[in-house]
Amino acid sequence: MGKYWLWGFVYIAILLVCAFALTLPPLFQKVEPTEYGNLTELERQGLRVYQREGCYYCHTMMIHTDQTDAEYWGMGRESKVGDYSTFEPSALGSQRIGPDLTYVADRVPEDEDWWVRRITEPRSITPNSIMPPFKHLSQENLQALIAFMKSRKNPEMKELEGEKWSE
Amino acid sequence: MQQNLVKAEGREVAKWCLVAAVVWMAVTMTIGFVASLQMLFPSLNDISWFSFVRLRVIHVNGVLFAFLTMAYLGAIYYLVPKLTGGKIPEGVAKTSFWLLNGIVVLAVLSFLSGRTEGREYAELPRPLDLLVVVFWVMMTYAAFKAVLTGTEKRWYVTLWFFLQSIIWLGFCYLVGMVPLGGIADAVALWAYGHGVLNGWFQTMALGILYWVIPVTTGRPIFSHLLSLIHFWALVVLMFPGSNHHLIQAPIPEWLKFVTIAFSVGMLLPASVFFTNMFQTLKGNWHQLRRYDTDGLALKFAVAGVTFYLLNCIFAAIQSIRPVNAFIHATQWVVGHAHMAVIGVSALPTIALIYAAMRRLTGQEVPSLRLGNWHFWLTIVGYIGVLATLKIAGIVQGIHRAASIPFEQTMDTMRIFYMTRSFFGLLLVIGAWICAYLVVKWFLSKPVLERAVELESLERQAIAVH
Numbered sequence: 160m161g162k163y164w165l166w167g168f169v170y171i172a173i174l175l176v177c178a179f180a181l182t183l184p185p186l187f188q189k190v191e192p193t194e195y196g197n198l199t200e201l202e203r204q205g206l207r208v209y210q211r212e213g214c215y216y217c218h219t220m221m222i223h224t225d226q227t228d229a230e231y232w233g234m235g236r237e238s239k240v241g242d243y244s245t246f247e248p249s250a251l252g253s254q255r256i257g258p259d260l261t262y263v264a265d266r267v268p269e270d271e272d273w274w275v276r277r278i279t280e281p282r283s284i285t286p287n288s289i290m291p292p293f294k295h296l297s298q299e300n301l302q303a304l305i306a307f308m309k310s311r312k313n314p315e316m317k318e319l320e321g322e323k324w325s326e
Numbered sequence: 327m328q329q330n331l332v333k334a335e336g337r338e339v340a341k342w343c344l345v346a347a348v349v350w351m352a353v354t355m356t357i358g359f360v361a362s363l364q365m366l367f368p369s370l371n372d373i374s375w376f377s378f379v380r381l382r383v384i385h386v387n388g389v390l391f392a393f394l395t396m397a398y399l400g401a402i403y404y405l406v407p408k409l410t411g412g413k414i415p416e417g418v419a420k421t422s423f424w425l426l427n428g429i430v431v432l433a434v435l436s437f438l439s440g441r442t443e444g445r446e447y448a449e450l451p452r453p454l455d456l457l458v459v460v461f462w463v464m465m466t467y468a469a470f471k472a473v474l475t476g477t478e479k480r481w482y483v484t485l486w487f488f489l490q491s492i493i494w495l496g497f498c499y500l501v502g503m504v505p506l507g508g509i510a511d512a513v514a515l516w517a518y519g520h521g522v523l524n525g526w527f528q529t530m531a532l533g534i535l536y537w538v539i540p541v542t543t544g545r546p547i548f549s550h551l552l553s554l555i556h557f558w559a560l561v562v563l564m565f566p567g568s569n570h571h572l573i574q575a576p577i578p579e580w581l582k583f584v585t586i587a588f589s590v591g592m593l594l595p596a597s598v599f600f601t602n603m604f605q606t607l608k609g610n611w612h613q614l615r616r617y618d619t620d621g622l623a624l625k626f627a628v629a630g631v632t633f634y635l636l637n638c639i640f641a642a643i644q645s646i647r648p649v650n651a652f653i654h655a656t657q658w659v660v661g662h663a664h665m666a667v668i669g670v671s672a673l674p675t676i677a678l679i680y681a682a683m684r685r686l687t688g689q690e691v692p693s694l695r696l697g698n699w700h701f702w703l704t705i706v707g708y709i710g711v712l713a714t715l716k717i718a719g720i721v722q723g724i725h726r727a728a729s730i731p732f733e734q735t736m737d738t739m740r741i742f743y744m745t746r747s748f749f750g751l752l753l754v755i756g757a758w759i760c761a762y763l764v765v766k767w768f769l770s771k772p773v774l775e776r777a778v779e780l781e782s783l784e785r786q787a788i789a790v791h
């Protein structure tokens with residue numbers, strides 16, 4: 160038995176070194192939120208609904224940093240660390256069964272009613288959608304989710320428009 | 327002394343674990359199949375309790391924690407006392423078995439009603455997380471009790487892998503449980519999310535392969551030293567590679583570099599493992615044609631080794647940046663998840679279940695014919711599912727590169743979802759055949775003399791020289 164204890168210590172040392180060297184530094188990095196990442200209380204509640212209802216299983220909320228999204232699909236500004244500063248938990252998502260939602264508010268109508276229908280009966284707006292209907296959401300949660308969705312706008316887009324306007 | 331072996335603590339509860347694992351396997355795979363149908367027929371989502379998002383969580387967590395973890399628990403209680411010569415405290419072992427089953431049932435209810443933490447692989451609500459910790463403490467206590475009371479002077483490689491997996495699971499689970507804000511949350515989550523796959527679901531399966539292949543072929547492994555090199559290389563490389571899920575996310579560049587380097591570096595332990603395994607199988611390939619229970623287990627194990635090879639090569643390639651940019655967030659990733667969990671973890675686990683049930687009951691598999699059906703349905707279904715999803719991922723990547731609108735890509739995916747459901751059905755049928763066989767096996771009367779004989783036969787194959 161004797162020498163196996165030594166190996167046990169070696170093993171635990173490797174584990175701790177890995178954990179401390181490679182996970183902890185980013186955890187203590189404080190990053191100021193960008194305009195995109197600055198959520199109001201209602202929006203933050205909406206994010207929690209978004210996360211809890213599992214929206215992120217089919218939708219990402221992240222523009223690739225390797226520019227494939229921005230270049231080929233013209234999805235706009237790539238995601239920044241500060242975009243997620245106030246997100247808890249981070250809602251990056253891992254697959255796109257449905258479209259990316261990072262800047263969803265830029266491409267859809269503004270009105271509340273459209274959003275309610277899109278979430279509670281998706282096929283009344285997009286006939287071939289395979290999204291589950293989220294009819295069970297309470298009025299409060301639905302409002303929070305919609306507020307969160309409506310705030311998902313590309314901050315750079317506004318700057319561009321502003322420039323255009325000033326011209 | 328050998329009569330004691332058969333009555334040894336741990337064997338009875340190991341048998342329970344294996345049966346429960348197989349039943350959960352069939353159930354959770356069926357749920358996955360239903361979820362795949364929901365992507366074809368969206369009206370199946372109308373009841374919120376059974377909508378896609380809820381079933382998906384149950385499928386993913388169920389396969390990982392109800393099927394694989396349950397089977398691994400059985401493997402630990404069966405093999406650790408055998409390899410150390412120690413004793414498992416039976417009360418703790420039985421309690422941990424019931425506790426894990428209780429956690430699974432509560433988790434299913436909580437997911438169905440939409441109570442989740444909303445973090446992938448870490449969806450369990452907080453009270454259940456704490457129960458998992460209690461379960462882990464019990465399992466660790468039982469396993470290490472056997473190690474401490476053990477008489478065996480030299481540890482076989484399976485034991486190394488099992489003990490490291492047990493420690494790793496606890497360590498990783500704690501990392502994953504802590505909710506953090508911002509991008510740090512994603513870093514910690516994937517450190518857990520991939521760490522647990524690497525350090526629990528993969529290493530346990532490797533330990534199982536190191537046991538199943540020698541005992542079913544009757545030949546010891548090619549080199550015990552190589553297997554230990556494999557072990558230590560894996561331990562060093564495993565954790566830092568976990569963040570390759572975030573190569574497209576805004577994490578620090580140096581972290582991306584580290585994770586890519588370590589992910590590609592995983593080819594090193596993998597190649598050591600294959601050298602060892604294929605050298606062991608050299609001159610033994612004819613045994614794959616054997617028509618008996620061990621031959622069946624061997625077939626599953628060799629399929630596991632082969633797909634592990636494929637999986638390691640894919641994993642290294644897809645961590646490289648340009649490839650990752652192409653396939654990230656496409657169906658390729660789903661394909662890789664299925665490829666890894668079925669190929670690397672489930673196939674060796676099923677091999678263990680067949681080989682261990684034979685030694686635990688002293689009986690042969692109730693029907694070899696059905697066993698072979700299980701094997702071929704699993705292999706065809708598996709290759710079908712992963713090929714479909716990988717091709718779907720490539721198509722999605724090409725669509726992106728060609729700037730085709732995403733809405734059009736979604737319509738194109740329908741044919742792939744259909745094919746996937748078809749092959750998924752084959753997998754599910756195979757799983758129910760397996761469940762039928764193992765439950766029947768479990769209910770049959772054990773032949774103790776034969777069990778003793780089988781145990782003494784395998785001694786030679788797993789001796790450490």
